[in-house]
Amino acid sequence: MFRKLFSYDMRAVKPIFKLQALISLILSVFCGLAQRRLNYGRMDDTYQGLLITFVSLCFVWFFASYFIVQVNYFNYCKKNFYSDEGYLTFTLPVTRRQLLWSKTLGCVTLGAMQMLLYLTVGAIMLLLAPVPDKGSVLSLEGYRMLFRGLADWWNSVGAWMLVYLLEIALLLGCLQLLFGAIVFYCEALAAARKKKTKGVTAVFIGILIYYVINSFLGLSIFSLSLGYSNPLSLLTLLVGIFERLNAQTVNAGWALVLGAACTAASSFGWILVCLTLDRLERKLNLT
């Protein structure tokens, strides 16, 4: 039954994700070609300005579309649980835990799918952006540089590179879980109010809380300066660790830092999932 629930949730997000994927892939081709033209140089200022604006707008789309799709999914979950549709949802022969886990897993899966989409977009642009040699259409220079960078990384850290990559992928999953858990908890809190919060307000409040937390921790790019002045900042922590690890301990040290970051993000996420579940089971208010 859990599988059916999960595929039902995924089906709900399919149309908008397909649209995001289609637009992003088409834009990646044009964006790559525009970058190639910019890399080639020799053009008048107006044309150059237009190309730079186009490339910037493409990147705005890549950034914004992530949130558009996510907000759409969270809004679907909100309707599914806390609107009139909730009467039907909670009569299904499944536990509320399964219902919540299906939505949470859906959020993480959606994040992973978007990440794969961005990797594909990056791969296309990497193929198109460098200026090719005369007589050829595509240039592998970008890939050569990428693999040279990876080879250099491998030469300097050895098999630790695989550990890092695995941990980074795991960390992205844990952060997506945390993001989803914060929004779900905000939705649950908003639903418990007598005066119901309308529309996607709860979702936006959730996203806002996520970014306020990030800013406090010095993780948001807008709060880097605040990061150093705040003694609990993660930047202070990471720079301090970097200063204290020596050549023998640096690889194991960073693997531990990434592992601890995964554990910390999943702990925060987990507690919010537990609290949301508690609300769903004990304090649900559909009226």
Next chain:
Amino acid sequence: MNKKFLRRISVLFLFAVLFTAISPLVCFATADDEPSREFVRWKLSEDERTLSDGKTTYTRYHLPLGVILDARSEYRYENTVFLDGEYTSLISNQPGGQVVWSNYGNFVFVTDSAREDLDAFVENDKGIMRLWVNEDAREATIAEETVSALNALAESGGRTVSVQELEDALVYILYLCDESNIFCKEYGGIYKLSGKLYYLNYRTLSNNHFDSEGYFSYRSGSVTVYPLDNTLTNAVRDADEKAEYRGYETIWENEEGWLEVVGDSFPIAYAFWGFVLPIAFTSLGAILPTVKKRTKCWGILTLLGVLWLILATVLMILML
């Protein structure tokens, strides 16, 4: 309160005491040994010939034509000095380095020991020989025997070419650098002309082949270049393959400011993120099942908290 609850609380209390007791250990973890980056207050003598940072005295060194200041790392001091009619910042290759130079490299100050080394470098052709790939800013060290063999080519027949022809060719420049990697001299050039490599020893050329800064000039004139045999061509190609992109490292003295801030608050940040938070999570995970049901859910939280504590402890041990 039931006994189970009290037992859990006491175990947690023990945990908390244990970890809070060992967390200050991280305060003793110190950064790797590196030269002091204390803020330096420079003092320049009235005749502008002696510079002092309070501990070390540097005296002015006049670089002869052809010796290039080409440091691979720069440590930029915050404090400026009034030199030659203007305020100029000072740079060294590292904190407390033996050589200090002004912002544009037009004034160089050295310690007594560095003066001896630099004199020896200027007078003799001893040092590290580097092959600079001009096309894409890469460089590699090249064996002395290869350079000797290149110089010996002058005994064979050469080809006379105009310097303008050399200017358009792909070039590998040979630099002789001192041990500190701060100063270099242009030694020679290997030019690719119609698919073949030719060597030009700058040392054998007269003054009119160099510009006012001592670099080989492509303005006018002709020179004799010597073709490389197969062994030397292969040696140069090997060096080209091994050549790596040459990066420059710049460190600003005022970074010390934020490093000090980090240094002061690091133990607090580590104790909070490494111990206080996971202990809070572990406590919640252990206590909540007695208040609310859902033992499994809160149990997983306890496990995550304990795992977090273990990772933080192991990391702390690594940093000690």
